Amino acid sequence: MSRDHRKKASEVFSQTSYVFSEKVPFAAAFPEIESVRFQYELRGDGVYKWNATGVRDRVGEYIDCVNPICYNGGFSIGSLLRDMVGARETHREGIATCQGNEGSPKGRRVYRKCLNHWTYVIDLTYKPAAPTP
Numbered sequence: 001m002s003r004d005h006r007k008k009a010s011e012v013f014s015q016t017s018y019v020f021s022e023k024v025p026f027a028a029a030f031p032e033i034e035s036v037r038f039q040y041e042l043r044g045d046g047v048y049k050w051n052a053t054g055v056r057d058r059v060g061e062y063i064d065c066v067n068p069i070c071y072n073g074g075f076s077i078g079s080l081l082r083d084m085v086g087a088r089e090t091h092r093e094g095i096a097t098c099q100g101n102e103g104s105p106k107g108r109r110v111y112r113k114c115l116n117h118w119t120y121v122i123d124l125t126y127k128p129a130a131p132t133p
Contacts, residue, residue: 008064044116073100
């Protein structure tokens with residue numbers, strides 16, 4: 001890892017130990033979800049034509065920011081999915097702002113809040129409900 005590397009949200013999450021919860025694979029965290037489709041458009045610093053838009057059918061807890069000087073950058077798609085599952089939503093559109101800060105590589109100096117943001121569409125398909133006896 002280079003001296004100038006700034007950790008992104010998924011790296012910080014993967015290296016953090018939580019007292020009251022444990023990290024589990026996607027299938028264990030969301031057993032009721034059959035498939036997920038995450039479509040996005042990213043705008044801001046470090047965004048180039050090749051990474052400005054995309055579609056993913058696999059996601060983790062966080063979507064990382066591409067701004068090269070953003071520390072802990074990205075947003076929690078996991079929290080959006082938990083909200084959607086709780087409300088049994090199949091479709092959601094919105095805007096998510098980066099949670100990170102532009103600053104020094106280890107995050108000790110903060111220059112400003114990262115201004116990157118995602119416009120997203122999430123579509124979920126749920127597994128069929130088990131028949132009741």
